[in-house]
Amino acid sequence: MSLTSALNTAQSIFNNTGTQSSVVSTNISNSSNSDYVRRQAMITTSLNGAQVVKISRAQEDALLKQWLKASAQDSGQQTLLGGLTDLKSIMGGNDYETSPANYLSTFREKLQAFRTSPSSTIAAQSAVTAAQDVANSLNDATKSVQAVRQGADKEIATQVSTLNTLLAQFKTANDAVKSATATGGNPADALDERDKLLKQISSIVGVNAVDRDNGDMALYTTDGTVVFDTIPRTVTFVAQDTYTTQTKGNAIYIDGVALASGKGSTSTAQGSLQALLQVRDDIAPTFQSQLDEIAKSLVTMFSETGGAPATTQPGLFVWKTAVGTPGGTPTAAGVIDGIAGTITVNAAVITSQGGDPMKLRDGSISGLTNLNPTGKSGFSDNLDALYTAMGTAQTFSATAGLSSNVNIMDYASNSIGWLEQYRSDATTASENTSAALSRSTEAYSNETGVNLDEELTLLLDIEQSYKAATKILNAVDEMLKSLLDIAS
Structure with a gap:
């Protein structure tokens, strides 16, 4: 040499x-x-x-795509579980101590005590107070369910804004990759930035990334809607300022196509947006319908019939329609949206409002009739009938997602069971998606990460x-x- x-x-x-x-x-x-x-x-x-x-x-494209899929599924499942947990907290947590089912049970016990001592004013007032607790629990639950829906709506608006920002940043990174590739430069930093943005996008809405010539990349939702192709496609959403039981949430549009919501406790949601839609438009409204069916049943069950010709009017429990007028005894088979939010105990039996709780015993709350015209202190026929009615099977609307031929006590318990089963299944699914994401993260990191x-x-x-x-x-x-x- x-x-x-x-x-x-x-x-x-x-x-x-x-x-x-x-x-x-x-x-x-x-x-x-x-x-x-x-x-x-x-x-x-x-x-x-x-x-x-x-x-x-x-670079490991196959592992990255697997990670993106796992991330989208886990984000959707965790978001769904969060919504279900919020609904559970409305009912008082693990013991559901503030649920209508719990207050209904107490009310029936007080009604039983009143029917065994029909002359007792204290027993009468206790039964009326327990009835007020039931009505208040339905009112509070309705407000809280609508708050959950509104919270989901606000979160959707926030995430849509974030998604549009990420897509704009993705274009900048994608252009940088194409420029470096075309000029023979090193696109590594731009690729890192683009992959980082892609990860954040996938947690909001699941996307399929398609590699193209010159380092270019296009993004599509799992159902084929274009999210990014040379330029970002606009994601639009109009938030609602307030939510009532009659409010219908607005859709999310990606490139003019409505984004579908997730389905099932093991959610089909790919990303958090679809899961938020599922909470807002499916789970919370179904739970609200169950509350409305409980309220509707109470109004019907405690209504009184009398007069000539015979008419039926609400008795112990009364309610208001959507326009604020007093509602009559429900006769239609469907769900009355919002009745759980307006149900109250008739002032005719509330002592502090000048009422007489003994009217519950006599069946004279509505003023249509008096089943105890002689004022017998031991009269309990009406109380016996009301107590029995609470244990008698009724027909509930099938659209509320529960068995339609059970008594009101079982129906209220089944409502809690429905929510708990949904949450339990979602919890199991969330553990699975979390484990899948963890494995995907580990596999991807092993191939692309830095080992000191x-x-x-x-x-x-x-x-x-x-x-x-x-x-x-x-x-x-x-x-x-x-x-x-x-x-x-």
Whole structure:
């Protein structure tokens, strides 16, 4: 080997180790960055010696797509579980102590105590107070359910705004990737940025990423709607200021196409938006319908009939229509939207409002009739009939999602059971999606993440190469000195 060749070899080593050291240092400094993909200096050997030909990126498209799918599913499932947990908290938590079912049970017990002591004013007032608790629990539950719906609506608006911002940023990153690819530059940083944005987008709305020529990428929802194709497609949504039982939430549109909501306790939602739609438009309204059916049944069950010709009017429990007028005894088979939010106890039996609780015993609350015209203190026929009615099967609307031929006590309990079963199944599903995401994250990280042990080992190898180059340089230096000494 000539001295010139030796010098060229040493210079090549210095150049290579300098580039390699820079790449390894960058890797080490980003070891805790989950959005960074490991780089590696690729060296090839030719007649001119070894040289770095490119900086490669440990890209794993298949694992990334699997991660995106797992992320979208987990985001949707966790969002659904959060909504169900909010609904459960309305009922008082694990023991459901503030649920209508709990207050109904207490009311029936007080009614039983009143029927065994029909002359007791205290027993009468206790029964009326228990009835007020039932009405208040239905009122409060309705308000809370609508608050959950409104909260979901506001969150949808926030996430739609975030999604539009992310898509705009995605265009910038995608353009940077295309530009670097077209000019032969290094698109690694732009690819990292684009992948980071893609991860955030997938947690909001599940997307399929399609690679195209020149490093370009297009995004589609799982049902084929275009989310990004050269330019971001507009995502639109109009939020509602307030929510009542009659309020219908607005749809989310991506490129003019309505986004479907998730279905089932193991939700089909891909991303949080579809799960929020499911909570707002499916689960919460169904639970509200069950509350309305309980209220409707109470009004009907405690209504009184009398007069000539015979008419039926609400007795112990009264309610108001959507326009604020007093409602009559329900006769239609369907759900009366919002009745649970307006049901109250008739002022005719509330002592503090000038009423007489004994009217419950006599069946004279509405004023249509008096089943105890002689005022017998031991009269209990009406109380017996009301108590029995609470244990008698009734027909409920099938659209509320529960068995339609049960007594009101069982129906209220079944409503809690429906919510708890839904939440329990969603919890199990959320554990599965969380585990799947964890495995996908681990697999993706193992292939693309930075391993400090490997990087430090590589750094030691680079150090050895550098030392070898310095030895070659020292040897050449000694030879040149010897030649100069001979020449002098």
